[in-house]
Amino acid sequence: MFSLFRLLGCVGLLSIASIVSYAQSFSLEAVKSYPFPADLTAAAKGSRIAWTINEQGKRNIYVAEGPSYTPRKITPYSKDDGQELTSVTLSADGQWVVYVRGGEHGANWDEHLGVNVDGLPFAPKVEIWAIPFKGGEPKRLSEGDYPVLSPNGKTVAFLKGGQPWSVPVNGSEPAKMLFSTRGTTHSLEWSPDGSQLVFVSNRGDHSLIGIYTNAQTPLRWLAPSFAHDRSPRWSPNGNNLVFVRTPGTGGAPDSVLVRKHRPWSIWRVNVASGKATQLWQAPRTLAGSVPATNGGFNLHWAAQNRIVFLSYQDGWPHLYSMPSTGGTPLLLTPGAFTTEHIRLSPDRQWLTFSVNVGSDPQDLDRRHVARVPVDKAEMEVLTPGNGLEWTPVVTGDGTSLALISATAQRPPLPAVMPFGKGIPTLLGESLIPANFPQRSLVTPKQVIYQTPDGFTVHAQLFEPTGGPAQKPAIIYVHGGPMRQMLLGWNYSDYYANAYATNQYLASLGFAVLSVNYRLGIGYGFEFHQPAGANTSGAAEYIDIKAAGDWLAKQSFVDKSRIGIYGGSYGGYLTAMALAKDSNLFAAGVDIHGVHDWTTDRTLSITAPDRYERAPDADLVGKIAWESSPTAYINTWTSPVLIIHGDDDRNVRFNQSTDLVRRLEAKGVDLETLIIVNDTHHWMKHANSLKVGNATAAYFRKKLLEKTKAGAGE
Ligand SMILES: CSCC[C@H](NC=O)C(=O)N[C@@H](C)C(=O)O
Numbered sequence: 001m002f003s004l005f006r007l008l009g010c011v012g013l014l015s016i017a018s019i020v021s022y023a024q025s026f027s028l029e030a031v032k033s034y035p036f037p038a039d040l041t042a043a044a045k046g047s048r049i050a051w052t053i054n055e056q057g058k059r060n061i062y063v064a065e066g067p068s069y070t071p072r073k074i075t076p077y078s079k080d081d082g083q084e085l086t087s088v089t090l091s092a093d094g095q096w097v098v099y100v101r102g103g104e105h106g107a108n109w110d111e112h113l114g115v116n117v118d119g120l121p122f123a124p125k126v127e128i129w130a131i132p133f134k135g136g137e138p139k140r141l142s143e144g145d146y147p148v149l150s151p152n153g154k155t156v157a158f159l160k161g162g163q164p165w166s167v168p169v170n171g172s173e174p175a176k177m178l179f180s181t182r183g184t185t186h187s188l189e190w191s192p193d194g195s196q197l198v199f200v201s202n203r204g205d206h207s208l209i210g211i212y213t214n215a216q217t218p219l220r221w222l223a224p225s226f227a228h229d230r231s232p233r234w235s236p237n238g239n240n241l242v243f244v245r246t247p248g249t250g251g252a253p254d255s256v257l258v259r260k261h262r263p264w265s266i267w268r269v270n271v272a273s274g275k276a277t278q279l280w281q282a283p284r285t286l287a288g289s290v291p292a293t294n295g296g297f298n299l300h301w302a303a304q305n306r307i308v309f310l311s312y313q314d315g316w317p318h319l320y321s322m323p324s325t326g327g328t329p330l331l332l333t334p335g336a337f338t339t340e341h342i343r344l345s346p347d348r349q350w351l352t353f354s355v356n357v358g359s360d361p362q363d364l365d366r367r368h369v370a371r372v373p374v375d376k377a378e379m380e381v382l383t384p385g386n387g388l389e390w391t392p393v394v395t396g397d398g399t400s401l402a403l404i405s406a407t408a409q410r411p412p413l414p415a416v417m418p419f420g421k422g423i424p425t426l427l428g429e430s431l432i433p434a435n436f437p438q439r440s441l442v443t444p445k446q447v448i449y450q451t452p453d454g455f456t457v458h459a460q461l462f463e464p465t466g467g468p469a470q471k472p473a474i475i476y477v478h479g480g481p482m483r484q485m486l487l488g489w490n491y492s493d494y495y496a497n498a499y500a501t502n503q504y505l506a507s508l509g510f511a512v513l514s515v516n517y518r519l520g521i522g523y524g525f526e527f528h529q530p531a532g533a534n535t536s537g538a539a540e541y542i543d544i545k546a547a548g549d550w551l552a553k554q555s556f557v558d559k560s561r562i563g564i565y566g567g568s569y570g571g572y573l574t575a576m577a578l579a580k581d582s583n584l585f586a587a588g589v590d591i592h593g594v595h596d597w598t599t600d601r602t603l604s605i606t607a608p609d610r611y612e613r614a615p616d617a618d619l620v621g622k623i624a625w626e627s628s629p630t631a632y633i634n635t636w637t638s639p640v641l642i643i644h645g646d647d648d649r650n651v652r653f654n655q656s657t658d659l660v661r662r663l664e665a666k667g668v669d670l671e672t673l674i675i676v677n678d679t680h681h682w683m684k685h686a687n688s689l690k691v692g693n694a695t696a697a698y699f700r701k702k703l704l705e706k707t708k709a710g711a712g713e
Pocket residue numbers: 107108478479480481483494567568569570572594603650651680
C-alpha cells in the first residue's frame with residue numbers, strides 16, 4: 001500500500017485516503033429498506049386500526065385490534081409496481097377495509113391517471129377495493145377514487161369522472177352513478193344517519209353545497225351564492241352543516257407581487273330550511289388568510305356544540321373553538337409552535353394532532369403528539385422526548401391512541417398507547433429488515449444561523465465519524481416548499497427517502513447540511529409566507545447561499561468541495577445555487593427542479609388573457625424571470641447532474657429539457673438521468689434507488705475522488 005501511495009500525487013493520496021477512511025458501513029439499498037408506514041386510521045367503534053406500509057415498493061395494508069394490537073397484513077401485493085394505496089378507511093363497525101389502489105395523489109395534474117412505471121401495454125387504473133378486516137381476497141368494487149363508507153358500513157360512495165357513484169361494500173352489485181350535475185363534484189360526506197350525502201359542486205368561478213337524498217328526490221342547494229363554498233361538515237344530529245365560504249373567482253385583476261389577505265368565513269346552514277348565517281369572519285390580515293398548512297381549514301362540528309377549526313391568524317397554525325351559534329373563537333393551542341395532522345376523536349370530545357413543541361428547546365425541529373379538549377385551552381403533549389411522533393388517531397372505544405413513532409436512527413413504525421398517559425408500544429418492529437443499519441446512522445445536530453437579511457434559519461447537520469479533518473460537504477434542499485426537515489426520520493415518504501439518502505451520504509464521508517429555508521413550515525407565518533420569495537424575487541435563495549457560506553467557515557469542511565442537491569423546489573434552489581454561485585458550490589444534483597418560472601404552466605404567474613391587466617403585470621414577468629435559474633446561465637460553471645421522471649405531474653419535464661439545452665449550449669459539465677414513466681414521487685422503489693445511487697456516485701466522483709470538482713477532467 002505504501003508503494004502505491006508513492007506513485008500517486010497528493011490528489012491520489014487524498015482520494016485513496018478518503019475512500020479508505022470511509023469504508024462504507026452500509027449500502028443505500030440497506031438504509032432505504034425501511035418499511036414506511038402511513039394512512040393510519042381507526043374504526044368509529046371498537047379498537048380496530050389500519051395503516052399502509054411501503055416495503056421497498058411493495059405497498060400493503062396492515063390491521064390490528066386491541067388489546068394486543070398484533071399487526072396483520074391483509075393485502076397480497078408483492079411487487080414494486082408503483083401502485084400507491086390511498087383513502088384507507090375502516091367501516092364504523094370495523095368489519096371492512098376500503099381503499100384506493102393506483103394513481104398519483106400527490107400530483108398537481110392527472111392525479112387520476114394510472115401510473116405505469118413498468119411500461120405495461122396499458123396503464124393500471126385507479127380502482128376502489130374492499131377487503132374484510134378478518135382477511136380474505138380483496139374485492140375490486142369499481143374504477144374510481146375518494147371513497148366514503150356509509151355509517152352502516154354497507155355502501156361506498158365515491159367519485160368517478162367528476163360525478164358521484166355508489167357500490168355495495170361487498171361488491172354484490174355493480175357500481176351505479178348516484179346523480180349527475182354540472183361542474184365537478186367533490187367532498188362527499190354521509191349524514192350521521194346515512195340518509196343523505198352532502199357534496200360540493202365546483203362550477204369554476206363559484207362552488208355550491210348540495211344535498212343528495214335518493215333517486216326520487218331532486219338535489220337541494222344550500223345557500224347558493226357567487227362564492228366558493230367548501231368543507232361542509234354535518235352536526236351530530238344531521239340537522240345542520242357548517243362550511244367555509246371564500247370569494248368567487250372574478251373582480252378587477254389585482255397586483256400579483258403585493259401579498260394580500262385571502263378572505264374566508266365560517267357559515268352554518270340549516271339543512272331543512274337552507275337558511276344560512278355567518279358564524280365568523282377571519283381577521284382581514286395576511287396571517288388571517290386562508291390557512292396554507294396541513295388539512296387547510298380543519299373544520300369540524302365537535303361535542304358541546306362547538307365548531308373547531310385551524311387559523312394562522314396569531315402567526316402560528318393554531319386550533320380554535322367557538323359555539324355553533326357563533327361568537328369569539330377560543331384559542332385552544334396558544335404558543336409558538338405548529339399544529340398538523342389534526343383529527344377529531346370519535347366521541348368528538350378531543351382534538352389530537354402533531355406539534356413541534358415539547359420539553360426540549362430543539363422540539364421546534366421535531367414532531368410530538370398532543371391533544372386538547374374541544375372546549376378548553378388545556379393542551380397536553382403526550383409524547384415528549386427526543387423521539388418523533390405524528391398522525392395520532394383515537395380508537396373508536398376511546399381507550400387508545402394510535403400514532404407513528406420514529407427516532408433519529410429507528411425508522412417510523414406504528415405504535416399504540418393509552419389515550420392520555422403512557423408510553424407508545426411499537427407495532428411491527430420485526431418488519432425492519434435485519435440488515436437495516438440502524439446503529440450506523442448518525443444523530444443530526446441542530447444548526448441555527450442568521451441570514452444577511454435577518455432571518456433565523458434552522459438546519460440539521462449529519463456529521464460523518466472519522467475521516468480527514470476537513471471533509472467535503474453537501475447541502476440538501478427540501479422541496480414543497482411548505483415543508484420541514486426534522487432531527488430524525490420524516491413523516492413524509494418523499495422526505496423519509498431524503499433522510500435516508502442524507503444518512504448514506506454521511507456514511508460516505510460527506511458532512512451533510514439539510515436546510516429549512518424560508519417558505520417552509522414550522523417556524524411561524526412570517527417565515528412561511530415571507531415577502532419577495534418564490535416568483536416575487538426568490539428571497540429564499542438567500543438562506544441557501546448563507547448555508548454555503550456557513551459551511552465554508554466550518555473548520556471541519558473543505559470549502560473547495562461543497563456540493564448541493566435537492567428535489568422539486570429543492571431542485572430549483574440547487575440550480576439557482578449553481579447558476580449564481582458556482583464559486584461557492586462545486587457540484588450539484590438537480591432532481592426534477594423548476595428552472596424557468598415564466599414558462600411553468602402549473603405555476604402560472606401571468607393573469608389570464610383579458611383586456612384588463614394586473615397593475616404590476618409588466619413587472620411580474622420580469623421578476624419571475626429574475627427569480628429563475630435560467631436567467632443566470634452565463635455565470636453557471638460548476639458541474640451538474642440533472643434527473644427527471646418523464647411522467648412527472650408536479651413539475652413539467654420540459655423544465656429540465658430546457659435547462660439541459662441551455663447548459664449544453666454553454667458547455668457546462670453536464671450529466672443527465674431520465675427515469676421513464678415514473679412521476680415526481682418515484683413510485684417505483686427501484687427508481688428511487690437508481691436516483692439515490694446516481695446522486696451519491698456523482699458526488700463521490702466530483703467531490704470525494706478529486707480535490708476540486710471539475711479540476712483537470
Ligand atoms: C417548484 S413548485 C413545485 C414543487 C413541488 N411542489 C408541488 O408539487 C415539490 O416540491 N414537490 C414535492 C417534493 C413536495 O411537495 O414536497
